[in-house]
Amino acid sequence: MSGRTSSPGWLDGISLEVRCLCIISFVSAMGFGIQSPAIPVFGQSLGMGSAMIGLIIASFPFARLLMAWPGGSLVNHLGEYRVLGGGLTLLALSSLGAGLAGSAQELLVFRGLCGVGSIFYSISAMSLMLRTTDASNRGRAAGLFMGAYYVGAVTGPAIGSLFVGMSVRLPFFIYGAATGAAAIVALVLLRHLRHRRSPQTAQAPASVGVAQALRLTSYRAALASNFAIGFAVYGVRVSVLPLFLLVVLQQPAKWIGIGLTVGALAQTLLLPKSGQWADAWGRKPTLILGLLLVLCSFLIILGGQSLTAYLIGMAAMGLGTAFCSTSAAAIAGDTADGRGGTVIATYQMSADLGMVVGPVLIGLIAQYQSYPIALACTAALLVLATLISLAMPGKRPQERHRE
CATH class of the missing domain: 1.20.1250.20 (MFS general substrate transporter like domains)
Structure with a gap:
């Protein structure tokens, strides 16, 4: 049809x-x-x-x-x-x-x-x-x-x-x-x-291997995005940002849970629609839009230095994560095309690795340097992931599938 x-x-x-x-x-x-x-x-x-x-x-x-x-x-x-x-x-x-x-x-x-x-x-x-x-x-x-x-x-x-x-x-x-x-x-x-x-x-060819997948700029972009989201959102958001709220902004601890809830709700509500847009617009624009939103969320929190900026940033982070997660997962699926369990595993490992590295590395920078420097380093990683994503092809999935 x-x-x-x-x-x-x-x-x-x-x-x-x-x-x-x-x-x-x-x-x-x-x-x-x-x-x-x-x-x-x-x-x-x-x-x-x-x-x-x-x-x-x-x-x-x-x-x-x-x-x-x-x-x-x-x-x-x-x-x-x-x-x-x-x-x-x-x-x-x-x-x-x-x-x-x-x-x-x-x-x-x-x-x-x-x-x-x-x-x-x-x-x-x-x-x-x-x-x-x-x-x-x-x-x-x-x-x-x-x-x-x-x-x-x-x-x-x-x-x-x-x-x-x-x-x-x-x-x-x-x-x-x-x-x-x-x-x-x-x-x-x-x-x-x-x-x-x-x-x-x-009737399909043999399974797609990770080495073969890594030759594709789109798969490398998906890995970079997933690592950055695991690092910044699932790592720094739940470890360093709450401390930034308490130590730098000097706000009550109740706002930690409220901020996380705001981001989670924004992400959950947008996920079905972001998936539709990833199919309609293509993987590349939605992935880049998501990374830019997450990047802007850290810049808003860092630049605003207020509770209002913190909550706005958490909401933007949730929206950006919804775009990134759906488009990057779709890219991994396009790459494996049902024939690459290790391709999917490596994709998921990239986020898990980011979750492990992010809180430790950024936590050390915050402790021995400052919270603004720590958040700026997180933003720099998101910029790098965005640049990697800019190199991927911009074709829509239907066009790639027909080739």
Whole structure:
């Protein structure tokens, strides 16, 4: 069907697989948010110090980063269906194990296994989402998939704070039950994908490798953008910017949560629309627009030096992140074209790496130099990512697909 539609509905051209993955994404993210507030309280109840609690919290993203490449290889060899089901099952069982943990060491092990299950699930889900969607609709699919995740991520902590008062172990059991239910949904509704490859993929060339993908300027731009967003938004925004608010702007701590909520809401509300625009306008303009918005958000906060500027900057950061995440994910999908689990894994690793490096590096600069210099360095990284993105081709996905 090649006719133009002036205003496609959110689900037009979105496969059954993607709709199922959106449900799973929401349930998984909400469950993760429910148990997040319980970790420090649970750690204290087991007699842990702050360092051990921090190590347990860090074990989840560290395991994700460590196992991303093996997860991508498994997707290439076993297919998305098996890795998706296995990842969700491991996530459910390890969450239940964490709830039953009787020592710091047990909780550390189970939280690490949760990270392994999480990265296996997320790589296979994103690979499946991008593979089962036509190139002209990948932006919208990515927007819906990520939008479902962020709705769950925003609502989860609020719900979780209610359960912590009942029992510090209960949120882990709820998370385990939620991901277990998601695993059943995936295994039942997606059982037609249980064969390693679909008929279309079976006739396709061999899997796209990372070395081959890195030759493409568009894929390099997606990696640079994802690293910069992980560094600035998912790293600096939640670590250094709150301290900037307290130390430099000298505002009450309540504005930390309000600012993060403003950014999260702006990002969540724009995600479905930003995906449509990534398909209609092309990947390059939406990616550059997103990076410029995130760059401007840091400049607004740095230049305004006021609570109003801080909140405006957080909102702009959320809007820019929505554009970047949908367009960069669509670029990764265009590159892999359903035949590159390690391509998707490397794309996700770039954001995880940014999340690890950003808070540490910018935190050190803020501590030993100043907060303005630290934020200026973050802005410089965003400028570099924007320049890399300017070099990518400007063709729309439909035009690339026909060539």
